Amino acid sequence: MTAFNDESGTGDALRRALGVSRRRFLSTCTAAATAAIAAPVFGASPALAQDAQDQGRGDGRGGDVLVPAARRGIILYTVRDAVGRDPLSTDLPSGFREVFKELARYGYRQVEFAGYGQHANAPGGASLESVEGAKLLRSWLDEYGLRAQGNHGFIPPSWPLTTPDLDTFKKHLEIANILGLGHMGTGGDPTGSAYRADWDVAADKWNTLGEIARREGIKLYTHNHDAAYGFLLDGGPLDAAGRPTRSSGIRKLEYFLEITDPKVVWLEMDIFWAHVAQYKFHTYTAHDGSTQENVFDPAGLVARNNERYPLFHAKDGTVNTTNGMGYDMVPFGTGVIDYTTFFSRVGARNYHNPMVEQDNAPSSTDLGQSLKHAKIGYDNLAALRQKR
Numbered sequence: 001m002t003a004f005n006d007e008s009g010t011g012d013a014l015r016r017a018l019g020v021s022r023r024r025f026l027s028t029c030t031a032a033a034t035a036a037i038a039a040p041v042f043g044a045s046p047a048l049a050q051d052a053q054d055q056g057r058g059d060g061r062g063g064d065v066l067v068p069a070a071r072r073g074i075i076l077y078t079v080r081d082a083v084g085r086d087p088l089s090t091d092l093p094s095g096f097r098e099v100f101k102e103l104a105r106y107g108y109r110q111v112e113f114a115g116y117g118q119h120a121n122a123p124g125g126a127s128l129e130s131v132e133g134a135k136l137l138r139s140w141l142d143e144y145g146l147r148a149q150g151n152h153g154f155i156p157p158s159w160p161l162t163t164p165d166l167d168t169f170k171k172h173l174e175i176a177n178i179l180g181l182g183h184m185g186t187g188g189d190p191t192g193s194a195y196r197a198d199w200d201v202a203a204d205k206w207n208t209l210g211e212i213a214r215r216e217g218i219k220l221y222t223h224n225h226d227a228a229y230g231f232l233l234d235g236g237p238l239d240a241a242g243r244p245t246r247s248s249g250i251r252k253l254e255y256f257l258e259i260t261d262p263k264v265v266w267l268e269m270d271i272f273w274a275h276v277a278q279y280k281f282h283t284y285t286a287h288d289g290s291t292q293e294n295v296f297d298p299a300g301l302v303a304r305n306n307e308r309y310p311l312f313h314a315k316d317g318t319v320n321t322t323n324g325m326g327y328d329m330v331p332f333g334t335g336v337i338d339y340t341t342f343f344s345r346v347g348a349r350n351y352h353n354p355m356v357e358q359d360n361a362p363s364s365t366d367l368g369q370s371l372k373h374a375k376i377g378y379d380n381l382a383a384l385r386q387k388r
Contacts, residue, residue, distance in 0.1 A: 066343040066384040067354055073110030073149060074103060074356040074377065075313065079370045081362035086119045092368055095122025097140045102371055104144035106378045111141070112311070112355045113151035114187070116175070134178035141179070149353050150183040150268070150311055151176065152223060159205045169209065173216045183310060184213060185221035185268060189228040190256055195243055196234045199252060203259040210264030221266040221311060226325070228253040229277035229296055235287040247284040249294050257305055267308050270357070272315035272329065274298035275337055279326030299345040306348050314339065314354040314381060331373040332356045333380020344386050356381055 076083055079099055087094035093102040095118045103111065116133060120126040124136045141148055154172045156165035176184045190202035206222065213220040229251050236246025257267070278296040286292045302309050316335030317327030327335070346352065356377035361370035 064386045065382075066340065066349060066386050067381050068349060069107070069382070070109050071349070071353050072108055072356075072378060072381050073112060073353055074108050074374055075112040075114055075152070077114035077152070078356060078358050078361050078377075079103075079374055080114065081367070081370055083118050085367075086121050088121050090367065093371065095119055095124075096128070096137060097123050099371075100140050100144045100146055103374065104146055106375045107382060108146065108374075108378055110147050110149050110353060110355070112149055113153070113179075115151075115153065129175065131174060131178065134175040138179050148179045148181050149355070150181055150185055150221065151179075152185060152187040155186040155188075155209065156205075159201065161208070169212070170216075173213060173218055176218050177216060181218065183219045183221050183266065183268075185223055185266075185311075187223050189224050189253075190222050192227065194230065194233045194252065196232055196255065199232070199255055200259065203256060203265075206256075206265045207261050210261065210266075214264045219266045219310060220264065221268050223268040223270060223311075223313070224253055225270060225273040226277040226280055228256075229274060230281045231284040231294075236285070236289070245285075246287050246289070248287065249284055249292060251281070251296070254301070257308060262308055265308075266310055267305075268311035268313065269298065269302060269309055270313035270315060271298060271337065271339070271342060272313070272317055272327065272357075274301075275317070276325045276327060280324075299342045302346045306346065306351070309346075310351065310353060312352055312354040313357040314377070315357045315359070329358060329360050331358055331361070331380075332377035333383070334376065340384055340387060343384060354381065 076099070082093055082099050082102075083096055085092065085094035087098070093099050100111070116129040116137070117127050118124070124133060127133065128137050137148075151172075154168055156162070156169050158165050161169075172184060190206055191198045193199065206220070210220040231247040232250050232252050232255050233244045233246065234248050234250070235244050237244075239245050253267075274296070275298060278298065282295045283291055283293050314332055316330050316332045316337050316339075318330050318335045319326065320328045327337075333339075343349065343352075343354075356374065358370075358373055358377065361373040363369035366372075
């Protein structure tokens with residue numbers, strides 16, 4: 001895998017697009033692995049923790065395993081076409097049960113759900129979003145030695161909570177417990193707003209929902225894309241609607257971390273989108289009107305809040321400075337995001353659960369592509385070794 005500071009020119013292309021010096025870019029984005037943060041095992045079951053420790057001792061191939069075998073997972077959104085495929089129309093793996101079998105064959109030990117729907121002709125029928133459906137899913141997970149870690153599912157949209165939304169939320173917690181999920185979350189940001197007042201409301205909502213989930217033994221998490229790492233508008237001249245127009249330099253999600261209860265609200269960093277944010281949001285207009293530079297360091301944010309990040313999305317990209325994002329998505333391990341340095345810096349390898357994800361893995365011309373890319377992703381995740 002190519003790092004940002006390679007000799008191919010990709011790192012310099014991204015640095016120039018960010019508009020910062022090479023020294024600043026390298027010191028911020030690719031800190032030496034020797035500065036890795038040592039962290040304890042948080043919340044792992046004894047069996048999983050021991051498995052992870054055994055897998056993390058190295059195998060003579062140039063350093064310790066960065067992602068222990070028991071922690072290697074995939075979000076099923078990556079192979080959503082296979083889950084939703086009609087098993088009567090193809091010999092390819094189709095539906096939850098066959099996809100579980102295939103992913104286990106590749107070596108995956110964990111999955112993250114992106115809903116509980118599949119093709120109507122697959123065993124169990126179209127929707128398994130019920131107590132009985134969850135029991136069936138759990139039986140297949142157990143059959144193939146998989147553990148479900150999370151789900152991008154229902155988070156009540158209303159606030160204050162309505163009774164129907166609260167009932168639906170509790171139903172999903174019941175399903176999560178049947179499946180053995182340690183975590184339940186969503187694929188969306190707590191709010192799309194840039195204003196402090198709206199993030200205060202979002203924090204109240206998530207603190208309340210997180211406490212309900214905690215009482216059921218579930219960690220509630222929010223999964224975030226690039227926008228959540230933009231700068232909070234919290235000062236300066238007001239616009240016509242009375243809203244602030246300038247920033248103190250704090251990022252929206254950093255503020256959310258400050259004002260939510262660390263015992264009940266958790267996060268899942270999508271590492272690809274965090275690097276997109278690094279590319280997009282590196283300057284802001286301060287309260288006094290000056291332009292300030294602040295290059296985002298995804299690994300640094302995790303390292304400062306390690307216990308808050310039980311889950312990652314491990315997604316890769318190649319540099320593209322013409323698409324507004326800085327990257328194009330590619331199969332995990334075939335891009336330029338330096339996962340060796342990232343995982344070395346955040347540490348806590350027996351706590352974090354990286355889920356391979358590739359949004360564009362399904363193909364209309366190669367119906368087996370998403371599973372092929374899932375296999376590539378697993379092999380590259382398993383191959384990561386800490387630098388010596």
